[in-house]
Amino acid sequence: MKKATPQVVPAPVIEPAAAVRVRGLSRRFGSRDVLQNLDVDIVAGEFVALLGASGCGKSTLLRILADLDREFTGAVEVPQRRAVAFQAPRLLPWKTVWRNVVLGLPGGGGRKRALEALEEVGIGHRAEQWPKVLSGGEAQRASLARALVREPDLLLLDEPFAALDALTRIKAQELVGELWQRHGCAVLLVTHDVEEAVLLSDRVLVMKDGIIAHEEIIDLPRPRDVADPAFAKIRGNLLDWLGVRHGTHGNS
Numbered sequence: 001m002k003k004a005t006p007q008v009v010p011a012p013v014i015e016p017a018a019a020v021r022v023r024g025l026s027r028r029f030g031s032r033d034v035l036q037n038l039d040v041d042i043v044a045g046e047f048v049a050l051l052g053a054s055g056c057g058k059s060t061l062l063r064i065l066a067d068l069d070r071e072f073t074g075a076v077e078v079p080q081r082r083a084v085a086f087q088a089p090r091l092l093p094w095k096t097v098w099r100n101v102v103l104g105l106p107g108g109g110g111r112k113r114a115l116e117a118l119e120e121v122g123i124g125h126r127a128e129q130w131p132k133v134l135s136g137g138e139a140q141r142a143s144l145a146r147a148l149v150r151e152p153d154l155l156l157l158d159e160p161f162a163a164l165d166a167l168t169r170i171k172a173q174e175l176v177g178e179l180w181q182r183h184g185c186a187v188l189l190v191t192h193d194v195e196e197a198v199l200l201s202d203r204v205l206v207m208k209d210g211i212i213a214h215e216e217i218i219d220l221p222r223p224r225d226v227a228d229p230a231f232a233k234i235r236g237n238l239l240d241w242l243g244v245r246h247g248t249h250g251n252s
């Protein structure tokens, strides 16, 4: 029998695993449609930033993904393991830092696990202290540690750096970038800061009129350089989408 000629068979196109799949999502408050038939996908391990004018519905979307709001219509698929960190660290003042980190953890979290997470975010030495002695940056790190011990497949961050001073903010941004690379979870970062979005993410979404009006793939090598002309071009484009004219302070 004739021997079959070996053939190179093209591999089927493998769709990357989805971490978030949202279809036709709508949310109304009173007579106002904040989300209007919105679709969004996030791939496993992807870092996505969400920009948009104040009040456009970014936090509303994030809260729905976090299962903190169920008054919506549409289809929302998210991984079981997810964690949220907000602008305010939301630590319970009557529990020590490490107890805050493992609070509500399914299966009862241990001190060792909390310590590891606190070490990872650089505040292991604060484990036994009360939240009130932490600086703003430290409290935010504790909040990140609390999210990380949950080993999330999806990390939802709602303006986690907004209340920090400029230097602390840069360090916290670097930390989030490192944690993301180490843990490999998908991240959705709600932010007002276009530069932060371009520095950290694989893709930036711009929300407008209740939908994702624009998406920008950030195909720049990491670590990113704000002085890179390609960075500046993407930043300018996003500012245009946000209605902030390039090089001016006026609104278009």
Ligand SMILES: Nc1ncnc2c1ncn2[C@@H]1O[C@H](COP(=O)(O)OP(=O)(O)OP(=O)(O)O)[C@@H](O)[C@H]1O
Residues within 6 Å of the ligand: 029, 030, 034, 052, 053, 054, 055, 056, 057, 058, 059, 060, 061
């Ligand atoms: N629980 C609620 N009850 C009534 N209205 C709400 C509620 N939550 C949000 N809204 C309204 O929905 C709209 C979107 O709010 P949301 O907080 O999602 O916006 P945002 O884009 O995150 O804003 P910001 O950037 O200022 O944080 C706003 O007009 C807000 O007033």
